[in-house]
Amino acid sequence: MRVFVGVKRAVDYAAKVRIQADKKAVDISNVKMAINPFCEIAVEEAVRLKEKKVAEEVVAVSIGPKQAQEVIRQALAMGADRGIHVTTDMRVDQELQPLAVAKIMAALTGEHDPSAWLLGKQAIDDDSNQVAQMLAGLLDWPQATFASEVEVSEDKKSATVTREIDGGLQTIEVPLPAVISADLRLNEPRYATLPNIMKAKKKKIDTVDAASLGVDLAGQIEVLEVSEPATREAGSKVEDVDALLAKLKADGLL
Amino acid sequence: MASTSAAGSDITGFTRELFMGRLNSKFMHPFPEPKEEDLETLKMLVDPFSKFMENENDAAKNDRECAVDEAVKESLKPMGAYGMMTPEEYGGVGLDHTGYARLVEVVGAHDLGLGIHLGASQSIGYKGIVLYGNKEQKEKYLPKLASGEHVAAFCLTEDGSGSDAQSIKTRAVPADDGSGDFILNGGKIWISNGGLAEVFTVFAQTPQPDGKDKMTAFIVERGFGGITNGAPEKKMGINCSNTTTLNFDDTRVPAANVLGEVGGGFKVAMGILNQGRFGMGGALTGTMKTCMKYAAAHAAERTQFGKKIGEFEMIQGKLAGMATRLYATESLAYAIAGNMDRGVTDFQMEAACGKVFSSECAWWVADETLQILGGLGFMREYPIERIVRDLRIFRIFEGSSEILRLFVALYGVKAAGDDLKPLQKALKNPLANLGAIVGPAVSIARARIGAPEKPSLDFAPAQLRPAADVVEDCAARLGAATRELLLKHGKGIVDRQLPLERAASAAMEITAATAAIARATRAVSRSTDTAALEVSLANGFALEAGQRVRALIRDMTPSSEAGTTIDPLRRDIAKSVIAAGEYPARHPLGF
Numbered sequence: 001m002r003v004f005v006g007v008k009r010a011v012d013y014a015a016k017v018r019i020q021a022d023k024k025a026v027d028i029s030n031v032k033m034a035i036n037p038f039c040e041i042a043v044e045e046a047v048r049l050k051e052k053k054v055a056e057e058v059v060a061v062s063i064g065p066k067q068a069q070e071v072i073r074q075a076l077a078m079g080a081d082r083g084i085h086v087t088t089d090m091r092v093d094q095e096l097q098p099l100a101v102a103k104i105m106a107a108l109t110g111e112h113d114p115s116a117w118l119l120g121k122q123a124i125d126d127d128s129n130q131v132a133q134m135l136a137g138l139l140d141w142p143q144a145t146f147a148s149e150v151e152v153s154e155d156k157k158s159a160t161v162t163r164e165i166d167g168g169l170q171t172i173e174v175p176l177p178a179v180i181s182a183d184l185r186l187n188e189p190r191y192a193t194l195p196n197i198m199k200a201k202k203k204k205i206d207t208v209d210a211a212s213l214g215v216d217l218a219g220q221i222e223v224l225e226v227s228e229p230a231t232r233e234a235g236s237k238v239e240d241v242d243a244l245l246a247k248l249k250a251d252g253l254l
Numbered sequence: 255m256a257s258t259s260a261a262g263s264d265i266t267g268f269t270r271e272l273f274m275g276r277l278n279s280k281f282m283h284p285f286p287e288p289k290e291e292d293l294e295t296l297k298m299l300v301d302p303f304s305k306f307m308e309n310e311n312d313a314a315k316n317d318r319e320c321a322v323d324e325a326v327k328e329s330l331k332p333m334g335a336y337g338m339m340t341p342e343e344y345g346g347v348g349l350d351h352t353g354y355a356r357l358v359e360v361v362g363a364h365d366l367g368l369g370i371h372l373g374a375s376q377s378i379g380y381k382g383i384v385l386y387g388n389k390e391q392k393e394k395y396l397p398k399l400a401s402g403e404h405v406a407a408f409c410l411t412e413d414g415s416g417s418d419a420q421s422i423k424t425r426a427v428p429a430d431d432g433s434g435d436f437i438l439n440g441g442k443i444w445i446s447n448g449g450l451a452e453v454f455t456v457f458a459q460t461p462q463p464d465g466k467d468k469m470t471a472f473i474v475e476r477g478f479g480g481i482t483n484g485a486p487e488k489k490m491g492i493n494c495s496n497t498t499t500l501n502f503d504d505t506r507v508p509a510a511n512v513l514g515e516v517g518g519g520f521k522v523a524m525g526i527l528n529q530g531r532f533g534m535g536g537a538l539t540g541t542m543k544t545c546m547k548y549a550a551a552h553a554a555e556r557t558q559f560g561k562k563i564g565e566f567e568m569i570q571g572k573l574a575g576m577a578t579r580l581y582a583t584e585s586l587a588y589a590i591a592g593n594m595d596r597g598v599t600d601f602q603m604e605a606a607c608g609k610v611f612s613s614e615c616a617w618w619v620a621d622e623t624l625q626i627l628g629g630l631g632f633m634r635e636y637p638i639e640r641i642v643r644d645l646r647i648f649r650i651f652e653g654s655s656e657i658l659r660l661f662v663a664l665y666g667v668k669a670a671g672d673d674l675k676p677l678q679k680a681l682k683n684p685l686a687n688l689g690a691i692v693g694p695a696v697s698i699a700r701a702r703i704g705a706p707e708k709p710s711l712d713f714a715p716a717q718l719r720p721a722a723d724v725v726e727d728c729a730a731r732l733g734a735a736t737r738e739l740l741l742k743h744g745k746g747i748v749d750r751q752l753p754l755e756r757a758a759s760a761a762m763e764i765t766a767a768t769a770a771i772a773r774a775t776r777a778v779s780r781s782t783d784t785a786a787l788e789v790s791l792a793n794g795f796a797l798e799a800g801q802r803v804r805a806l807i808r809d810m811t812p813s814s815e816a817g818t819t820i821d822p823l824r825r826d827i828a829k830s831v832i833a834a835g836e837y838p839a840r841h842p843l844g845f
Contacts, residue, residue, distance in 0.1 A: 030783060034301070073298055191302040191310075194334030194347040194357075201295060 038120025275733015
């Protein structure tokens with residue numbers, strides 16, 4: 001089976017972000033970018049499926065500007081076989097929105113015939129958590145979101161997926177092809193090794209212009225304003241526990 | 255990435271020229287850098303490697319337990335950390351010098367002891383096989399060494415032989431069965447990885463046809479027999495690296511395991527050390543950046559007398575001194591690595607400067623960090639005390655600061671002497687060679703009255719003129735002072751270590767300052783976001799270094815107060831100390 005994995009290039013989780021002067025977006029001109037952590041988990045899962053000989057081919061797909069190739073290379077270094085780079089100059093953290101991403105992925109699906117899409121459940125830049133669901137809808141495939149465990153049946157016709165839901169764990173079975181989105185505890189991604197990064201340079205990345213796929217890329221949502229979280233107010237010190245309780249009560253917190 | 259081009263092969267070294275009052279700016283400017291695609295690859299390598307070091311390696315635990323955690327070592331093997339520069343065809347990562355410097359910077363930022371464990375294997379332990387091994391030796395040894403399945407050790411130092419490497423006593427004599435094998439006997443001390451290594455690069459005296467001994471390098475496997483190592487030494491720092499004695503008792507080494515040529519061992523040893531030295535600048539840059547983080551955070555957070563201590567000028571002075579030294583060290587480290595990558599072969603003096611400069615700046619930076627942190631810095635919960643302990647050895651091993659200063663000064667002085675030869679020859683027969691005398695003599699005279707032929711860093715943009723002016727002035731002064739020293743002492747200069755020490759220190763500072771200027775020049779020409787800051791760092795370093803260098807050069811000349819009075823005094827005092835075997839003065843109370 002062939003597994004497609006989505007890899008998004010997002011602001012690094014540890015980076016300190018600033019807002020653009022026009023307050024319309026985060027300033028990403030000089031910020032450290034990295035593979036979206038949930039996408040990294042999806043890549044790891046796909047590579048493990050390959051190592052278990054369940055998947056024959058793992059294809060890493062990223063949509064974005066030239067630098068999106070960096071995260072594809074990272075997926076290749078982790079063990080993906082080849083990459084597809086869908087090029088667009090739209091900002092993927094807000095201009096190119098989940099529905100358009102899902103449409104691009106649906107268009108690629110028709111052409112490449114994967115047995116599954118493995119996606120991160122959400123990206124840490126826009127926190128949308130919509131692409132997997134929309135893609136399943138567009139393809140009319142079953143969806144298994146927030147996966148914390150994935151087991152593909154021996155005949156590769158279905159997958160048993162454990163989902164993290166509010167009340168605990170839910171185990172479902174979905175026929176393949178399906179869309180699966182990875183939650184935080186699905187696995188711990190490996191560190192790409194230096195030799196594998198060197199080898200990844202030689203793996204193939206195909207480039208497709210997003211505009212050539214015949215899908216509507218226009219956004220459905222307009223960003224009105226982006227603002228920084230309120231800064232934390234200074235705390236105050238109290239003498240003892242009694243004073244603490246009194247203060248909490250006075251502030252209506254107890 | 256190991257795309258060594260021949261483009262730079264005609265570029266000669268920078269530091270030697272300084273002793274003749276010249277600035278060979280081609281070495282530094284344009285500041286060497288990898289090709290765009292190599293940079294992209296390197297960027298990809300740095301990220302996971304940094305995350306691994308950050309999340310998986312616990313330097314404090316390694317230090318406490320005096321060993322690198324086994325799980326970390328196991329993870330580092332597939333990571334490629336044991337064979338970063340080993341060619342890909344032998345299973346290594348195949349990095350160039352710049353790439354290696356950048357990755358060991360990551361190691362140096364986290365754990366110098368681990369850095370020594372890794373470096374002792376690849377940077378010196380089996381570097382000889384990469385540099386001088388034949389095809390069979392490379393095929394046999396490199397794959398297992400690059401993968402970390404085996405580690406290597408470099409075995410030169412002996413009980414009676416440290417800086418004077420030629421004096422080793424370990425001997426390898428041809429076996430009397432006519433097999434061509436060698437029988438190795440002797441003892442080595444302070445061998446990094448000595449207790450862990452499977453493969454050793456061993457230096458031993460071998461008898462020559464003329465009856466004299468000459469050094470030969472051998473690849474020795476632990477399995478050859480007769481090899482024992484002592485218990486791990488208890489050390490001040492780099493505790494997780496394994497350091498032991500090593501004994502060879504009738505170890506039979508096949509003829510095929512001679513590394514390089516029989517009798518060519520000294521050249522092999524120096525080649526390995528010269529080639530490996532550049533990495534230290536990279537590693538220590540990382541260490542200094544870690545120190546800066548702690549110092550900056552503490553300066554911003556700690557309140558005393560109602561102010562953040564970073565608002566006080568004394569702390570600001572320290573932070574600025576740390577940042578400028580770091581900038582100079584980093585610039586020099588990457589200038590050297592970049593030149594090695596573009597095929598420059600004349601980098602030995604610069605690499606020696608880089609080793610001394612980086613180890614001394616790192617020591618200074620760590621010490622100032624500890625001072626800024628005050629009592630906290632002294633506590634085990636903070637990493638600074640460990641970093642200080644770990645750093646101390648860097649001024650001693652792989653060529654001590656003293657021996658490398660002599661190396662730099664003597665090569666510099668020799669070049670200046672060769673430059674003066676026509677003059678000296680002419681002086682022997684002055685009447686016949688009037689023309690030959692007049693030229694140099696005039697320039698010497700000019701140098702004496704402070705108007706030498708002006709060396710130039712004409713590439714520096716206006717913002718960096720303050721730094722460039724200092725470097726130009728210092729280079730001219732060093733050239734003039736070296737000539738004066740030579741004319742006074744002639745060949746006797748080799749024994750005048752005090753002025754030589756000053757000359758080397760001056761040359762090192764000028765070399766580092768020029769690297770900083772060249773790098774800041776690039777930042778200005780590209781209008782990078784930190785260009786203005788880099789200009790300040792380069793100017794700040796050069797101006798401060800200039801003050802030190804002018805004092806050093808002033809004290810270099812035979813007619814100076816240092817030359818006429820202070821140095822003779824120091825020599826006499828030292829003689830008294832040695833003669834007494836202790837502090838020689840009478841107690842102020844008389845008992």
